[in-house]
Amino acid sequence: MIRSFFIISIIVLLQITLFSQGLNPPxxxxxxxxxxxxxxxxxxxxxxxxxxxxxxxxxxxxxxxxxxxxxxxxxxxxxxxxxxxxxxxxxxxxxxxxxxxxxxxxxxxxxxxxxxxxxxxxxxxxxxxxxxxxxxxxxxxxxxxxxxxxxxxxxxxxxxSDGAHSILIPPKNTWAIGKWKTESNVARITVHSDGTCEMGYETAKMLCTWTDKGSYVQVSLEAELPITKTDKLQLRLKQGGTNPIVEVNGKHLFIANKDEV
The missing domain is CATH 2.60.120.260 (Galactose-binding domain-like)
Known part of the structure; x- marks a missing residue:
């Protein structure tokens, strides 16, 4: 559970849920x-x-x-x-x-x-x-x-309101605690013990939710992540120790940012 909690702290955008626009669209x-x-x-x-x-x-x-x-x-x-x-x-x-x-x-x-x-x-x-x-x-x-x-x-x-759009508000804010990077982007990462998480490029912080699935962590995003083009992610720890690497959906890798950009 601790390892999964650490893994999820690496990534992503929150889940947005929009209800029906109804009969009075803007x-x-x-x-x-x-x-x-x-x-x-x-x-x-x-x-x-x-x-x-x-x-x-x-x-x-x-x-x-x-x-x-x-x-x-x-x-x-x-x-x-x-x-x-x-x-x-x-x-x-x-x-x-x-x-x-x-x-x-x-x-x-x-x-x-x-x-x-x-x-x-x-x-x-x-x-x-x-x-x-x-x-x-x-x-x-x-x-x-x-x-x-x-x-x-x-x-x-x-x-x-009832007549306009409605949105499902995410659970609660979390706190940034570190930095990770992909091959081309630096991402700030966050963790929260209540199942919420947060990530962002630079200071563009956004919420997400996560569930521990044992061998991997399932993340729900607010929109498609630009890198992965999906709103659902599976995160797996590929390499641990002092140089952890996390595999995202089986093909994208996130590694520790030692340069502290």
């Missing part, structure tokens, strides 16, 4: 789009249930004042804005801008601002009161600077 639009002709960063990607796709604004500069607008045919009742902040692929998250402060406007008669953490893990922003609205607009007010781009991104956003 329509998304934005004030700008990065590379609009290539259709890689459309506003609809911010509500498609996939972390690997993201809306990215496209104006010159950091995107302050740019907006993402969600429209419904009939009003939806909600009190929580759930958001995955920044670009959804954890390998690229640190390079792009993330939102530091955001304004929510609903049907032009409700307005509230929120401060966001600089993390890719799910953030639940609770409004002062439950409101009903057909149009919800999110405006970027301030950002955390990316290391390689001026573009600001939103990986995923949802309104928690």
């Amino acid at each position: 329509a998304l639009s934005s004030s700008s789009i990065l590379e609009p002709n290539k259709k890689k960063f459309l506003p609809g990607f911010a509500m498609d249930g996939k972390l690997e796709t993201s809306w990215v604004e496209g104006v010159k500069g950091d995107g302050i004042g740019e907006t993402l607008t969600i429209n419904y045919k009939s009003p939806v009742l909600f009190q929580v804005l759930a958001i995955y902040n920044g670009f959804g692929d954890p390998r690229l998250w640190h390079a792009s801008n993330r939102i530091k402060k955001i304004k929510l406007t609903a049907d032009e008669n409700y307005e509230e601002t929120f401060n966001l953490k600089d993390s890719l893990s799910l953030q639940k922003l609770e409004l002062k009161k439950e409101i009903s609205a057909k149009e919800i607009k999110l405006t970027i007010l301030d950002i955390y600077k990316g290391t390689g781009s001026e573009d600001t991104a939103i990986a995923e956003v949802n309104l928690i």
